[in-house]
Amino acid sequence: MSHVFPRVGAAPLPTAVSAEGVWITDSDGKRYLDGSGGAIVVNIGHGDAGVVEAMREQAARVSYVHGTAFTTEALERYASDLAPLLPIDDPFVYPVSGGSEAVETAFKMARAFHIANGEDTRHKIISRWGSYHGNTRGALDASGRRPLRAPYLPWLDKAIHVPPVYEYRCTMPEHPVACGKAHADELERVIVDEGPDTVAAFIAEPVGGATLGASVPPSDYWHSIADVCLKHGVLLIADEVMTGFGRTGKWFGMDNWGVRPDIMTAGKGCSAGYWPLGLTVASGRIAHTLREKGFVHGFTYSHHAVGAAVGSAVLKRLVEGNLIERSRVQGELLISRLHETFAEAPHFGDIRGLGLMVAVEIVRDRGKVEPFPRADKVTERVVAACKERGLLVYSSTGSANGTDGDLIMFGPPFIITDDEIDQLVHVTAEAIASVL
Numbered sequence: 001m002s003h004v005f006p007r008v009g010a011a012p013l014p015t016a017v018s019a020e021g022v023w024i025t026d027s028d029g030k031r032y033l034d035g036s037g038g039a040i041v042v043n044i045g046h047g048d049a050g051v052v053e054a055m056r057e058q059a060a061r062v063s064y065v066h067g068t069a070f071t072t073e074a075l076e077r078y079a080s081d082l083a084p085l086l087p088i089d090d091p092f093v094y095p096v097s098g099g100s101e102a103v104e105t106a107f108k109m110a111r112a113f114h115i116a117n118g119e120d121t122r123h124k125i126i127s128r129w130g131s132y133h134g135n136t137r138g139a140l141d142a143s144g145r146r147p148l149r150a151p152y153l154p155w156l157d158k159a160i161h162v163p164p165v166y167e168y169r170c171t172m173p174e175h176p177v178a179c180g181k182a183h184a185d186e187l188e189r190v191i192v193d194e195g196p197d198t199v200a201a202f203i204a205e206p207v208g209g210a211t212l213g214a215s216v217p218p219s220d221y222w223h224s225i226a227d228v229c230l231k232h233g234v235l236l237i238a239d240e241v242m243t244g245f246g247r248t249g250k251w252f253g254m255d256n257w258g259v260r261p262d263i264m265t266a267g268k269g270c271s272a273g274y275w276p277l278g279l280t281v282a283s284g285r286i287a288h289t290l291r292e293k294g295f296v297h298g299f300t301y302s303h304h305a306v307g308a309a310v311g312s313a314v315l316k317r318l319v320e321g322n323l324i325e326r327s328r329v330q331g332e333l334l335i336s337r338l339h340e341t342f343a344e345a346p347h348f349g350d351i352r353g354l355g356l357m358v359a360v361e362i363v364r365d366r367g368k369v370e371p372f373p374r375a376d377k378v379t380e381r382v383v384a385a386c387k388e389r390g391l392l393v394y395s396s397t398g399s400a401n402g403t404d405g406d407l408i409m410f411g412p413p414f415i416i417t418d419d420e421i422d423q424l425v426h427v428t429a430e431a432i433a434s435v436l
Contacts, residue, residue, distance in 0.1 A: 019046035022416050024392070032387070033412075035424045036394035040209070040242050040357065040411035043269040043327070044317045051274050051313040058309035067303030078308040081315055087238075087254045088264055090284025095277065095308060097301045099241035099267030100134030102278035103203070106263045107138050108297045110201040110235045113286050116293035119233075122200040126190060126234075130164025130399070132210040133203060133239055142203055145211045146402040160194060162187050165208060165217045168350040168361060169369060169400065180221030188228045196232040201263070203237040206253025210242065212399050213359030213407035214352050222257040235262040235286075241278070242357065245269030246318055246414060249328030249355030256354060262286060272317075275310040276301075323414040330416055331355040337425045347436050356414060361399065362406040362432070371400040378435060379406040385431035391424060 006013070014026035022045060024032045034042060044051070058074050065072065079093040086093075094109075096102050107125060114122035127133065129144035140149060141156040144164065149156055163171070165183060172182045191199050202225070208215030229236040238261035243253030247269055250256050254264075264281040271277035282290070301307075318324060335351060335358055342348040342360070349363035362382070364372045372378045379395045386393050399405030410424065 021045045021047065022413050022420055031390060033391050033420060033424060033427070035386075035391050035410050035412050035428075037411045037413055038273055038392075039268070040247065040394055040409065041268040041273040042413050043246055043356075044272045044314055044321070044323060045413040045415040048272070048274075048313075048317060050317060051272065051310060054309045054313035055274065055306060058306045062305045065305065066300075067298070071303070072305040072308065074305045074312065075303055075308040078312045078315070081312060085251050085315075086264065086281055087252050087260050088262075088281050088283050089260055090287075091264075091281045092284065092287035094280040094282065095303050095311070096280065096299055097276045097304075097307075098134075098278040099239075099265065100136040100139045100278075101299060101302075102241065102265035102267055102280045103134045103139040103142065103239065104136050105280040105297060106203070106237050106265050107142075107201065109263055109280065109282055109286060109290065109295070110237065112290055112293075112295050112297075113235065114200055116289050119197065121197050122233075124194060124199045125159045126187065126194075126199060126202045127159055127161055128164050128204055129161045129402075130166055130208060130212045130215075131203075131205060131239075133205075134241075143211075145398065147398050160190060162190055164212060164215075165204075165221060166212050166215050166399070167218060168215070168352070176218065178218075178220060180218040181224045183217075183221055184224030184228045187225060188232070191228070191232050191234060196234070199232065199234050201235040201237050202229055203239055205239045205241075206243045206256065207248055207354055207357060209357075210394075210396055210409075213361060213396055213409050214354070214357045215359075216352060216354055219257075222254070222259040226259050226261075229262075237261060237263045237265065239265050241265055241267040245272075245314070246324040246327045247355055247357045247411065249324065249331055251324055253354075270314065271307065271310050272314045274314070275304075275307045277304075277307045277311055321415070327355040327414040330414065330418075330421065331358060333418060334358050334410060334421050334425070337421055341425050341429050345432075347432070353410075356416075357409075357411055359407050359409045360428075362408065362436075371404040372406055374398070374404050379408065381435045382406075382408060382431055385434050386427060389427045389431055391427040391431070393428070 127142040131144040133139045133142045141159045172179045244266040267278035350361040394409040396407040
């Protein structure tokens with residue numbers, strides 16, 4: 001009997017014994033094409049010898065020192081190498097252990113910055129419905145994914161939410177004209193209604209992630225949002241946990257629009273799954289203020305030397321392998337293959353994404369954009385059918401109305417080949433046909 005408290009359910013899971021490239025092998029010898037990079041995490045591929053050696057070498061030299069007592073060469077080098085790539089003015093990197101910790105850190109930075117500037121009334125966080133920012137209490141409160149929030153509502157409801165950016169089901173009156181501007185107008189209305197002197201920050205994913213499945217905002221969205229935040233002194237936090245480190249075909253999701261936030265969070269791809277690593281990045285304006293005035297915050301495993309060494313090795317692999325560009329090219333190929341295969345399929349409502357962050361939305365009625373009822377468990381059945389056929393995909397439910405809605409996401413390692421993309425699409429088609 002296993003004494004592991006599992007992530008989901010009571011059914012036994014296969015045991016992974018090896019992984020290389022885009023493939024995972026279990027203890028029975030069955031191979032799985034990792035079409036989702038785990039949870040859209042693995043960008044450089046499994047089993048990279050350079051990353052493993054960097055981890056070993058750093059652990060042998062300095063495995064752990066507390067961040068209040070020492071810095072390390074690995075940490076200083078990583079921050080210096082990363083800084084020029086970040087979409088932040090004069091960036092300062094605060095490493096943590098994952099995306100949820102990064103978001104919590106970002107909120108505390110925003111609050112501390114306003115207090116340091118004599119604006120201690122600014123405490124409110126605004127985010128979007130249809131968002132996901134993590135599972136710690138503050139990050140979950142900001143998240144706009146209702147099924148995840150439901151069990152914990154007595155602890156939540158301090159964050160304020162504005163409508164989701166979801167072009168496939170956009171409710172803006174003049175859609176698709178100036179939807180981005182309309183979203184920014186709604187954000188401004190909420191800021192004014194709440195009182196600008198009470199709002200600390202607005203947080204959003206550059207491209208909708210786990211909740212809305214690679215939902216790309218309209219072209220005028222991010223510049224309009226940035227203008228509103230700047231006008232009212234509200235800090236702009238870009239949640240790049242899923243979109244960062246090449247996932248959208250650019251180094252960071254915000255690079256697709258040339259907008260530079262005040263604070264950025266990252267995770268997942270920064271270590272490609274080799275180490276629990278997250279990052280909160282503050283602009284120089286914020287970092288210098290907090291270093292002068294003080295910042296009450298910290299984690300036992302923040303500023304970890306081995307984590308920094310892994311981050312550096314992943315960064316090197318991304319650069320030397322030209323993998324950011326490869327994400328863009330292979331993502332375009334994947335979307336093209338999906339369109340070729342499912343263009344006329346009655347249950348494919350939308351195919352969307354940027355780079356190798358791609359999703360398909362499955363609907364009961366394509367013409368009416370009508371979702372399957374949640375009771376049908378279409379997503380779960382498709383995921384199971386894919387896994388049975390040796391393909392791993394990422395899933396999400398509730399996108400349509402908070403309850404109904406079925407999404408399948410693809411986020412394979414950037415090294416995936418053309419033939420492997422064809423295989424991914426073919427198996428997906430087989431699995432969906434077996435379910436629907």
